[in-house]
Amino acid sequence: AQKVTQAQTEISVVEKEDVTLDCVYETRDTTYYLFWYKQPPSGELVFLIRRNSFDEQNEISGRYSWNFQKSTSSFNFTITASQVVDSAVYFCALSGVNTGNQFYFGTGTSLTVIP
Amino acid sequence: KAGVTQTPRYLIKTRGQQVTLSCSPISGHRSVSWYQQTPGQGLQFLFEYFSETQRNKGNFPGRFSGRQFSNSRSEMNVSTLELGDSALYLCASSPEGGSDTQYFGPGTRLTVL
Numbered sequence: 001a002q003k004v005t006q007a008q009t010e011i012s013v014v015e016k017e018d019v020t021l022d023c024v025y026e027t028r029d030t031t032y033y034l035f036w037y038k039q040p041p042s043g044e045l046v047f048l049i050r051r052n053s054f055d056e057q058n059e060i061s062g063r064y065s066w067n068f069q070k071s072t073s074s075f076n077f078t079i080t081a082s083q084v085v086d087s088a089v090y091f092c093a094l095s096g097v098n099t100g101n102q103f104y105f106g107t108g109t110s111l112t113v114i115p
Numbered sequence: 116k117a118g119v120t121q122t123p124r125y126l127i128k129t130r131g132q133q134v135t136l137s138c139s140p141i142s143g144h145r146s147v148s149w150y151q152q153t154p155g156q157g158l159q160f161l162f163e164y165f166s167e168t169q170r171n172k173g174n175f176p177g178r179f180s181g182r183q184f185s186n187s188r189s190e191m192n193v194s195t196l197e198l199g200d201s202a203l204y205l206c207a208s209s210p211e212g213g214s215d216t217q218y219f220g221p222g223t224r225l226t227v228l
Contacts, residue, residue, distance in 0.1 A: 032214075033214040035216065037219070042221065043203055043205075043221055043222045043224070044219055044220065044221040044222065045205065045207075045219035046219075047216055047217075047218060047219075050216050091158065095213075095214040096214075097213075097214060102160050102163070102171055102173070103148070103160060103217060104160075105157060105158040106157075107157045108157065108158075
């Protein structure tokens with residue numbers, strides 16, 4: 001079965017603090033893809049990153065970085081020097097090649113950055 | 116390229132009515148997926164269409180249906196609306212579906228009274 005767990009329901013940080021959003025997944029697929037999306041108050045999900053199961057290299061994009069560890073089935077997302085515009089709900093998602101390629105989303109983490 | 120567009124953005128219906136939502140994918144994308152988002156259940160997959168065929172279906176009753184046209188535009192229909200159908204309905208498109216990155220539209224906020 002495919003499952004994504006985002007244990008942190010809500011997080012509040014003060015502007016300029018670093019924050020890490022956790023994502024733990026379960027899958028029996030050997031080939032799978034992991035995603036992060038941001039959902040601002042407007043409602044539209046904005047794509048942030050896609051990683052495949054064979055690429056465990058960490059990735060950095062500006063203030064965003066992602067840590068993928070297959071050994072712990074985790075794909076965590078860190079925002080460095082948070083800003084008010086980072087306030088949103090963040091979703092982690094999983095898609096497996098052998099399970100119909102359907103996207104499975106976590107329940108989301110609501111991040112509030114306080115000025 | 117223009118993003119995914121969904122119409123209407125807001126809709127108010129009463130129980131028992133039916134509703135049709137529309138989604139226009141990014142140009143060149145052939146796969147369209149639909150999701151229901153509610154505070155209680157989160158984001159749930161409804162179905163995926165590719166080349167006018169339903170390729171994948173989530174665990175929703177038959178009252179939820181969809182279709183895709185030759186230009187990849189998609190519609191979803193909900194018949195005999197129930198209060199629990201109140202939700203944000205999101206459409207996403209991708210080039211070929213599968214594990215391709217899905218790009219989401221702004222959603223249609225449906226309220227059932």
